[in-house]
Amino acid sequence: MSYLIHAIAENSDAFAFDELYRHYFPGLLSFACSFVKKDMPAEEIIEDVFVKLWANRSILPAIHNLSHYLYVATKHACINYLKSSQNVVFDEIGDALLFSYRTPEAEIISNENVEKILRIVNALPPKCRLVFRLIKEEGMKYSEVAQLLNISEKTVNAQMTIAFARIVDCLEKELPEYRQHFSRKRSGRP
Numbered sequence: 001m002s003y004l005i006h007a008i009a010e011n012s013d014a015f016a017f018d019e020l021y022r023h024y025f026p027g028l029l030s031f032a033c034s035f036v037k038k039d040m041p042a043e044e045i046i047e048d049v050f051v052k053l054w055a056n057r058s059i060l061p062a063i064h065n066l067s068h069y070l071y072v073a074t075k076h077a078c079i080n081y082l083k084s085s086q087n088v089v090f091d092e093i094g095d096a097l098l099f100s101y102r103t104p105e106a107e108i109i110s111n112e113n114v115e116k117i118l119r120i121v122n123a124l125p126p127k128c129r130l131v132f133r134l135i136k137e138e139g140m141k142y143s144e145v146a147q148l149l150n151i152s153e154k155t156v157n158a159q160m161t162i163a164f165a166r167i168v169d170c171l172e173k174e175l176p177e178y179r180q181h182f183s184r185k186r187s188g189r190p
Helices: 002-011 014-036 039-055 057-062 066-085 104-108 111-122 126-136 142-149 153-174 176-187
Strands: none
Touching: 002 014, 002 057, 014 039, 014 066, 039 057, 039 066, 057 126, 066 142, 111 126, 111 153, 126 142, 126 153, 142 153
16 A cells, blocks of 8 residues: 555556555445445545545655544544534525525635635645644544544644644735734734
């Protein structure tokens, strides 16, 4: 497997990635089906996990146990799917009910700002970026990330501190309209 990981991470080798996908797919499908109970959503979940893996292929060498990583990522994706499928689908109610749910954060962050934030996250050092994404995108706990990457929880905490500090610094530069917000947060004022 290490030759596949190297080929994918270093050379963006799509054939090696396909081989990796075919190797893990049957086991992950069975695992995902045990959560979601249906083949089609389970297949889509696994495909999403692999799409994220491809998008972050440069950090593959930092993952000490790829199998464990894939199963944990699939588990979290299944849980997210189950949570989202329990929500009411407002489209089925009809046009009589117009529903809009917007958080203050959603109002503030425009598509352009989201792109800036993604560039900042992608500019983090590989291990820091991996830890940040596992926690913020995959919803993993610090202890789970520590176990998955075979590092201490203190290291996970340190990597997240680095990530947040760099993100805030970059956001202050990239989004000057929020500079006042960040300075208030740092000083402890509301």
